Amino acid sequence: MANFGSDNAAGIHPKIIESIAAASTGTVPAYGADRLTELVENQLADIFECEVTVLLVGTGTAANCIGLATLCSSVGGIFAHSEAHIVNDESTAPELFTGGARQFAVGGSDAKPGLIELAEAIDVVGARGVHSVQPSVIAVSNLTELGARLSAIEVTAYAELAKSRGMKLFMDGARFANAVASGDESPAELTWRAGVDALSFGATKNGAMAAEALIFFNPSEATLAEFHRKRGGHLWSKHRFLAAQFEAYLENDxxxxxxxxxxxxxxxxxxxxxxxxxxxxxxxxxxxxxxxxxxxxxxxxxxxxxxxxxxxxxxxxxxxxxxxxxxxxxxxxxxxxxxx
Amino acid sequence: MANFGSDNAAGIHPKIIESIAAASTGTVPAYGADRLTELVENQLADIFECEVTVLLVGTGTAANCIGLATLCSSVGGIFAHSEAHIVNDESTAPELFTGGARQFAVGGSDAKPGLIELAEAIDVVGARGVHSVQPSVIAVSNLTELGARLSAIEVTAYAELAKSRGMKLFMDGARFANAVASGDESPAELTWRAGVDALSFGATKNGAMAAEALIFFNPSEATLAEFHRKRGGHLWSKHRFLAAQFEAYLENDxxxxxxxxxxxxxxxxxxxxxxxxxxxxxxxxxxxxxxxxxxxxxxxxxxxxxxxxxxxxxxxxxxxxxxxxxxxxxxxxxxxxxxx
Amino acid sequence: MANFGSDNAAGIHPKIIESIAAASTGTVPAYGADRLTELVENQLADIFECEVTVLLVGTGTAANCIGLATLCSSVGGIFAHSEAHIVNDESTAPELFTGGARQFAVGGSDAKPGLIELAEAIDVVGARGVHSVQPSVIAVSNLTELGARLSAIEVTAYAELAKSRGMKLFMDGARFANAVASGDESPAELTWRAGVDALSFGATKNGAMAAEALIFFNPSEATLAEFHRKRGGHLWSKHRFLAAQFEAYLENDxxxxxxxxxxxxxxxxxxxxxxxxxxxxxxxxxxxxxxxxxxxxxxxxxxxxxxxxxxxxxxxxxxxxxxxxxxxxxxxxxxxxxxx
Amino acid sequence: MANFGSDNAAGIHPKIIESIAAASTGTVPAYGADRLTELVENQLADIFECEVTVLLVGTGTAANCIGLATLCSSVGGIFAHSEAHIVNDESTAPELFTGGARQFAVGGSDAKPGLIELAEAIDVVGARGVHSVQPSVIAVSNLTELGARLSAIEVTAYAELAKSRGMKLFMDGARFANAVASGDESPAELTWRAGVDALSFGATKNGAMAAEALIFFNPSEATLAEFHRKRGGHLWSKHRFLAAQFEAYLENDxxxxxxxxxxxxxxxxxxxxxxxxxxxxxxxxxxxxxxxxxxxxxxxxxxxxxxxxxxxxxxxxxxxxxxxxxxxxxxxxxxxxxxx
The missing domain is CATH 3.90.1150.10 (Aspartate Aminotransferase, domain 1)
Structure with missing residues (x-):
């Protein structure tokens, strides 16, 4: 009997459980001021080959919505595919965290937002001034919600559109590992080198227990992110156990x-x-x-x-x-x- | 060398790590539709000797603020001690989750809100109508933020005040276990029998990794709580690992x-x-x-x-x-x- | 040269200016505790042939969004036509006032939400539980955004759908006067007798300066509305000048x-x-x-x-x-x- | 019999009524794209002797809270006197418009925030990082809520404190006219020359019907203000009638x-x-x-x-x-x- 219901139905990889257990003794500073957290930040900087600001949280919705709240004001607009997780599967979390920003959904095959349709939607909204919103973020997923991989060249196209409109590019990477593993482009090539501003880098669906890394590639854009994490209730007091998951997850690839x-x-x-x-x-x-x-x-x-x-x-x-x-x-x- | 910095600096109790590990194999339904979650709900109903609605989350701020958002509308007022965690240590999470409700802080020894001062503050606010807010929730902590235990008779006094003003009584129980263990009153006596509407029942500070139970003693008041959890990004996909912590935490007391x-x-x-x-x-x-x-x-x-x-x-x-x-x-x- | 740009481009009817001027001398209580406001409430009760709760405000967006915030929680969903003013022309005011509720837009000719499409959208959302929202309000406009009049029988159909799903029916009546005047159905027949819970009854576009009445036909549902008006900054201190506009607007039809x-x-x-x-x-x-x-x-x-x-x-x-x-x-x- | 209840109990000055009436005929563009609005913007630039960004609204709460929402993010803190109107008399409008920023109230004689107490409160909050908020705005009133006038030198002291902490200075000027008239310092000296970033300049209490001007002295800080006005429902469609009030109010001083x-x-x-x-x-x-x-x-x-x-x-x-x-x-x- 096969279980193809969801990668959420799988458990925890043994090495990740071991890492949590290894971190479970002794006393360490709370709220992320521990050495394991610092180690993970360094691991991620290595993997992405750049300076990054990292926030570890327990759920993908948290990573996505803290990221969006950081990049998009309450009067902003977020443009994504109509099948996107943030559009369809996160209740009104995007509205809550951003303070009421609005999502605009477009079509496109394989749950990739159609570039022309996307540009048109942005321009229609942007032309309406205060009667609508300020176009602020394009959000894509890699893998997409229909299981397709975005190549670096595709990501670049979205980034160029975003930049041309003064917008940011956010990537929901709940299955980013699968996207990287199915091609020959590096994490850096698929993200900041292609113009991604922030990425939610998932681990939960790929063997962790509850761990996602929200990564900003331009640290100056991330100054309020830690406040958004805290006010969302997503700053773990025993933060080392988010870090322990990631430490094992990243170690030796x-x-x-x-x-x-x-x-x-x-x-x-x-x-x-x-x-x-x-x-x-x-x-x-x-x-x-x-x-x-x-x-x-x-x-x-x-x-x-x-x-x-x-x-x-x-x-x-x-x-x-x-x-x-x-x-x-x-x-x-x-x-x-x-x-x- | 002693570490008395915080119970947050401690790790995970071995039995709780074991329980997580034991749950980590095999596939089970996501989002809380698993048997371990059901088991924990039953354990909590037994411990509190009543029907309860339970929501498991990863942080105390989440438990507190989802609880408050469920009991208090965006035009409501929450009355607590000026030292309370929700007043002082959770950034603007209460504002975020409730949609902008306001907290009113009063004094009182041992971080117990002074009853007379509390009643006066409620009545002053209540008398000002729309120019202020609708008094909606009294929030107490047990242990209090200054380490004192509230007895059942004290809790009852707060509950009677709340009921007399048409308000709800919320209890932050981040250290509820310590409160129960330091007296001879049962969990039921310290909560719903004394008039508590909802409790955040902490485990993290007392040996768990990241696990708090938000418990409603009047399930009809809790109908929107699950929506608030989801939109706050606090519904774990691999929910069994919140349940696994609680299962071991509650087992054999x-x-x-x-x-x-x-x-x-x-x-x-x-x-x-x-x-x-x-x-x-x-x-x-x-x-x-x-x-x-x-x-x-x-x-x-x-x-x-x-x-x-x-x-x-x-x-x-x-x-x-x-x-x-x-x-x-x-x-x-x-x-x-x-x-x- | 004709100006068909908008009824917003017209000025104020002489009788309404006269009424404002007549009210401009002397001192009266602020914030709506004046006799002119009471008079208008009575006028509206007469016109609608029932007990009503009335809130006067200065803009249609305020009337719509205070109404929606009163009927729909922050975890709710509002279903309307994709051309509706609340969907298209009020920036993120609905999100702001409701605390992040989400609007779902459907099609339909003449900007009347298609009944089958509407029911389907509600049921799809409702079936998704916490991953989506709680369907809460159907919002229609009369006149619709494409200038069509809804008959009482059409309104009843929306009301029956709303009631069957435990939802409320809201009507944006920015041009309700034109709807009434173009048929032979009474204000009561077009609203509460057909099942409307709340109406924003416009005057601005039809000769007033800045005046809309938010009317609840079931006063028990309106208990929080005055708080939402105040926190939205829409309670005029010199409230009599909202009332003065309506007094003249309603006087002698x-x-x-x-x-x-x-x-x-x-x-x-x-x-x-x-x-x-x-x-x-x-x-x-x-x-x-x-x-x-x-x-x-x-x-x-x-x-x-x-x-x-x-x-x-x-x-x-x-x-x-x-x-x-x-x-x-x-x-x-x-x-x-x-x-x- | 004297009526000293409130300046809100007074009516409208004849010249302001005349101005409204004079504007009431003919058709003009809606939403502020009219010549009268432009005229008022020029009048205000003259009076304040600098380039300004002006938003006209109908209530003081709207002017204050749109101003605060423009200067303070949802994770920010606003510091004011405990008697201030925004603290005491505007329900939770500040929370609503800012998306949940928190107000911190201090004491001080004559409802002037005590400078030392203010600095201390800011520094305590600022030192607590994400567990509290980001200190963002000092808000003062002139006249204060206890009827005192702030001199330019006092305003400068608040501005210097704000600047030293990377914060903005907001002034609630519901009775700014009385403050100017009771001294010999110019509008410019009492505001931007002393370091004020934004002012709500009241007219309602001083003879207008419903008109307040939110003025930004640094236009680059005001880019989102118009969105906040619109989403608050405060952009009048017949905007000329806000302008008409101000035109007469400012004409010939x-x-x-x-x-x-x-x-x-x-x-x-x-x-x-x-x-x-x-x-x-x-x-x-x-x-x-x-x-x-x-x-x-x-x-x-x-x-x-x-x-x-x-x-x-x-x-x-x-x-x-x-x-x-x-x-x-x-x-x-x-x-x-x-x-x-």
């Missing part, structure tokens, strides 16, 4: 090893689905997510056989399959056998 | 065992301080916090000998000493020796 | 006389446009707004001849024409002559 | 004439009170406000004789007397006769 693992499992799964007459691929597959079409009765039967996965109502007869760091080949093969 | 332990260490420390000519006790000592007066040079010397503790500027020549679940008798004795 | 006048001017204008080969009617005409299609060069020429009107980009080659209480037949005839 | 008049009436009233054995002067008298102490029975008897004035609970046996542009010598003499 565990993050890439786990992402590569789940991406490889997805490649096997994708191949299996592609060879089946009972399903067709709709989107994704670049990383660890695949979106497929199945008839209702096929899906029902797979469910009855114990496989877990979710419908994706915005796609026709759509379903989402997600692999994770603990997906097994057996699960995949069993699912494919049952699908055929 | 570990929470009371740890609180009793730190309270007992405090008793020893208090006795030592009381016998010293170089310090006098100002407040606290009911649980695991003690507030003492020392001359500057005494404090400096203790610091130079490696002891950790913090000045408490609101008290004259004041310093705070906190014991935790991992404080040792050796630390205490060494500190007392150095103090004398 | 001046409001209906003025709306009938501008509706009749629109009838003449519509007839003229209908007979022209250079324009076609796209929408509106029920009240005092008409939406027409013209070729760019026709519009440019009309502008060069001194006529004022605005493009309406959401309609193909669309332009909006608005009449007001001081539109003259000469303006209309001159415009039609130049159009032909 | 009517504002100073009216303020001088009410100040002179206050001088007569103050002299009368000073000569009475039944009252003593507590504060005020610089402009048009006086705070006096009376025994309860004296106050009651004055009330029974038809005089209107209000108790001021924060002063011992305190009552406030306010004169306005339409106070008569007869009122004053009758009141003094009855007082003696």
């Amino acid at each position: 565990l993050w890439l090893e786990l992402a590569t693992f789940s991406n490889n499992r997805m490649a096997r799964l994708r191949e299996g689905v592609a060879s089946s007459k009972n399903a067709s691929i709709l989107a994704g597959g670049d990383g660890n997510e695949l979106f497929i079409a199945m008839e209702q009765d096929v899906a029902t039967e797979l469910g009855q056989r114990g496989h877990t996965f979710y419908a994706w109502p915005s796609l026709p007869k759509g379903y989402r399959l997600v692999t994770s760091f603990n997906t097994t080949d057996e699960e995949i093969d069993e699912f494919i056998d049952d699908l055929k | 570990l929470w009371l065992e740890l609180a009793t332990f730190s309270n007992n260490r405090m008793a020893r420390l208090r006795e030592g301080v009381a016998s010293s000519k170089n310090a006098s006790i100002l407040a606290g000592g009911d649980g695991n916090e003690l507030f003492i007066a020392m001359e500057q040079d005494v404090a400096t010397e203790l610091g130079q000998r490696g002891h950790t503790f913090y000045a408490w500027p609101s008290l004259p020549k004041g310093y705070r000493l906190v014991t935790s679940f991992n404080t040792t008798d050796e630390e205490i004795d060494e500190f007392i020796d150095d103090l004398k | 001046l409001w209906l006389e003025l709306a009938t006048f501008s509706n009749n001017r629109m009838a003449r204008l519509r007839e003229g446009v209908a007979s022209s080969k250079n324009a076609s009617i796209l929408a509106g005409g029920d009240g005092n707004e008409l939406f027409i299609a013209m070729e760019q060069d026709v519009a440019t020429e009309l502008g060069q001849r001194g006529h004022t009107f605005y493009a309406w980009p959401s309609l193909p080659k669309g332009y909006r024409l608005v009449t007001s209480f001081n539109t003259t037949d000469e303006e209309i005839d001159e415009f039609i002559d130049d159009l032909k | 009517l504002w100073l004439e009216l303020a001088t008049f009410s100040n002179n009436r206050m001088a007569r009233l103050r002299e009368g009170v000073a000569s009475s054995k039944n009252a003593s002067i507590l504060a005020g008298g610089d402009g048009n406000e006086l705070f006096i102490a009376m025994e309860q029975d004296v106050a009651t008897e004055l009330g029974q004789r038809g005089h209107t004035f209000y108790a001021w609970p924060s002063l011992p046996k305190g009552y406030r007397l306010v004169t306005s542009f339409n106070t008569t010598d007869e009122e004053i003499d009758e009141f003094i006769d009855d007082l003696k």
